[in-house]
Amino acid sequence: MMKNNEMPSHHGVEESPDAKYPNQTLKLLFERASCRNFSDQKIAPDVLQLVLEAGIHAPTGGNLQPYSIIKIEKDETKQKLSELCGRQNYIAEAPINLLFCIDWHRIGRWAQLEIAPFTATSSFRHFWISFQDTIISAQNICTAADSLGLGSVYIGTVLECFRELRDMFQLPNGVFPVVLLCLGCPKTKPQPRKKLDVNVIVHDEKYHEIEDQNLRDSFNEKYPDLKVQITEERLQKISEVCRKVHGEEFARKCIERIKKSGYINPVQRYFGLHYCADEMLEVNDEYLKLMEEFGFNWFKKYHPFEDKTT
Numbered sequence: 001m002m003k004n005n006e007m008p009s010h011h012g013v014e015e016s017p018d019a020k021y022p023n024q025t026l027k028l029l030f031e032r033a034s035c036r037n038f039s040d041q042k043i044a045p046d047v048l049q050l051v052l053e054a055g056i057h058a059p060t061g062g063n064l065q066p067y068s069i070i071k072i073e074k075d076e077t078k079q080k081l082s083e084l085c086g087r088q089n090y091i092a093e094a095p096i097n098l099l100f101c102i103d104w105h106r107i108g109r110w111a112q113l114e115i116a117p118f119t120a121t122s123s124f125r126h127f128w129i130s131f132q133d134t135i136i137s138a139q140n141i142c143t144a145a146d147s148l149g150l151g152s153v154y155i156g157t158v159l160e161c162f163r164e165l166r167d168m169f170q171l172p173n174g175v176f177p178v179v180l181l182c183l184g185c186p187k188t189k190p191q192p193r194k195k196l197d198v199n200v201i202v203h204d205e206k207y208h209e210i211e212d213q214n215l216r217d218s219f220n221e222k223y224p225d226l227k228v229q230i231t232e233e234r235l236q237k238i239s240e241v242c243r244k245v246h247g248e249e250f251a252r253k254c255i256e257r258i259k260k261s262g263y264i265n266p267v268q269r270y271f272g273l274h275y276c277a278d279e280m281l282e283v284n285d286e287y288l289k290l291m292e293e294f295g296f297n298w299f300k301k302y303h304p305f306e307d308k309t310t
C-alpha cells in the first residue's frame, strides 16, 4: 500500500497476461518484464556462456561489432556499482552484472595493425550505429536470459558515473559505457507492465498525429494510478523547473492546472519531479566534455593526426 506522500513509480501498473500466444518466442516477448528481485542462486557458467553467445549473434552495422561487455561477478565491485548507480540494491544482489560499452578501441587497433585508415571515434555516423549495435546485443542477451528462466533489468544511471566506471574497469580511449544489465534468477516472476497501444505507436505509411483526447486517453490508460499527491515541496519544485525552462507565465499555468485537478499528473511528475526538465539541459555541456575525455570527438572539427617524428 502506498503511503500518502510517497511518489508512485513511473514503471506503470502491472498487466495480467491472459492471452494465448501462437509460439513460445511470442509468449516470452509478451510476458517479459524487468526483474528487480533476485534470489541467491548463481548462474551456471554454461548457461551464462550460452546467453552471452546469443548476445554477440545480434545484428550489428556492417557486422563490425563495435562493442564490449564487462562481466562483473565480484561482490565488492557489484556493491560499489550499486552505490555509484544511485543505490539500486538489485545491482549488488544480482549474481552477474554486465556493462555494455561502445568499443571502437579494438577496431582502431585492428586498423592500426593492418595499416587501414580509421576515423570512427570522430564520426557521428559510426557513433550512432555503434550505440545501436551495443544496445541490440544487450537486448538479445535479455531475451536469451528470459528464455532460460533468468531475469534482468537495465540500469541507465551509469551515466551518473562514467568516469568512475572508466577507472574501475580500466576502459581505454574509444570505449564508452552505455548501459548496465543486472542478471540473475528471479525470486518471483515479474509481471509485464502496461504499454501504450500498438495503434498509438505504429503509423500506417506516414506519421499521423493523434487527436488530443485520444492522446490523453492513451497515456491515462497506461498510467491509471499515477496521480501524485500535491505537497508544498512538490509544487515549489515543479514551479521552479517550469520557470527555468519556460518562464513565469508557464509556471503559473502549470501550478493552476495542478491545483484545479487536485493532483500532479504523470507527465508533470516525469519532467517536473523526476527527470527534471531544467537539470536535463544543464548537463549537456558536461556530457560533451566527457565524450571527448573518452576519446570521442565527432562534434568537433576533425584534425588528422600528424606524426611529427616521420
Ligand SMILES: Cc1cc2nc3c(=O)[nH]c(=O)nc-3n(C[C@H](O)[C@H](O)[C@H](O)COP(=O)(O)O)c2cc1C
Pocket (backbone or CB within 6 Å): 010, 011, 012, 032, 033, 034, 035, 036, 088, 153, 154, 155, 156, 157, 179, 191, 192, 193
Ligand atoms: C535504457 C534503460 C535504462 C533503464 N534504467 C533503469 C534503472 O536505472 N533502474 C531500474 O530499476 N530500471 C531501469 N530500466 C528499466 C525500466 O524502468 C523498465 O524497462 C520500464 O519501467 C518498463 O518496465 P518493463 O521492462 O518491466 O516492461 C531501464 C530500462 C532501459 C531500457
